Amino acid sequence: MDIKAKADAGQMSANKPPQLSLVVPTYNEAGNVVVLVEKLDAVLVDIDWEITFVDDNSPDGTADVVKELGQSKPNVHCIKRIGRRGLSSACIEGMASSTAPIVAVMDGDLQHDETVLPKMFEMVSAGKDLVLASRFYGGQTAEEGLSKFREMGSNVANWIANLITGAKISDPMTGFFMLKRERFEQVVPKLSSEGFKILLDIIATARNMGKPLDIGEVGFKFRARHDGESKMSPLVAAQFLGLALSKIMGGLLPVSFILFAAVGAVGVVVHLATLTFAAERMAFNFTNAQLLATLVAMISNFHLNNILTYANQRLRGFKYWQGMLSFIAVCAFPAIANVSISTFIYEQNSLFYLAAIAGIIISMVFNYAMTRIFTWRVK
Ligand code: GDD
Ligand code: MN
Secondary structure, eight states: OOHHHHHHTTTTGGGOOOSEEEEEEESSOTTTHHHHHHHHHHHOTTSOEEEEEEEOOOTTOHHHHHHHHHHHOTTEEEEEOSSOOOHHHHHHHHHHTOOOSEEEEOOSSSOSOGGGHHHHHHHHHTTOSEEEEESSTTSOOOTTTSOHHHHHHHHHHHHHHHHHHOOOOSOTTOSOEEEEHHHHHHHGGGOOOSSSOHHHHHHHHHHHTTOOOOEEEEEOOOOOOSSSOOOOOHHHHHHHHHHHHHHHTTTSSOHHHHHHHHHHHHHHHHHHHHHHHHHHTSOOOHHHHHHHHHHHHHHHHHHHIIIIITGGGOOOTHHHHHHHHHHHHHHHHHHHHHHHHHHHHHHHTSSHHHHHHHHHHHHHHHHHHHHHHHTSOOO
């Protein structure tokens, strides 16, 4: 009997093709996985569904828990990524590797109320391209799950987000949404995969391609985290601003370049502060003060880029020091070139600032391109 005949005869009823693929990114959610699947079992009774956990090799063994569950439940899958981190890229890989005509993303910490899933499924089936579960729709407040400070930050971020997406939606930053697979496949080649805000990216990218999404919303109550801790941080907020800027410019500059440039700007301040301190307090002569300031700025730039720009490739332990050396080695080239060129121009005494600015931009592009390859080894 061929596969189709077997299926028709009901021998494969346990393997009915999924109508809905759920994707859950996880990092240290071992204590939440089983409870989540139980809750989904209870609520998704009329839908054939599968779930893919995309785990970045969590130290707490989340992937092992998922795999054990998959041994008794054939609709539970696990993608275990080694040596990589990142929420957006996890969501993208989960969606790309699943099969149902409708896909959804939700968190693995039980903050997202699974009982709204059937309603979302109904709306997408009825024609919406994308339905998001909003923490603020229909009089919802996020009191339980968000601190006052985070709620304020969240409002500002929403305002910027609406500007980028051009859509008036109550919660563009939610991590809980469902969409038609065909619309996902359409935008996926142009998604950023860097940073935290996959939904925002999907909506903005569709719009930039001239094919805006027809979006629906349902409200839900953002629950307090069940187990473990949040990965939200000021760094994530800075990455979000980088993504926003990149999208506002229609993706002209990659997020990592924008963050690299922002770190460079901080580096200029560090440089000038060190220079002043060394010259005035430590009585260094100008050349020595410059040397010290350059070194301090390089070290600070390396550290900031390592935790912010390349958070997903962050170097630790021995590799951290190795990375710092390679970063300094790379940046020394344009630094030396800059000093000699600016000295030359200074002597000519014309177009001083213009030349200085050109020098800074050229060395930044050089440093970005080279350290990406030699320090963080981005493939
Ligand atoms: N694979 C993978 N890799 N998963 C990750 C990573 C990562 O680097 N970082 C976080 N996750 C998983 C977590 O395990 C969780 O299932 C989900 O992504 C959300 O992470 P949280 O750390 O719980 O984020 P949050 O609760 O602070 O933020 C949530 O709410 C925000 C709105 O305030 C997320 O849904 C955000 O996307 C959302 O914007
Ligand atoms: Mn959470």
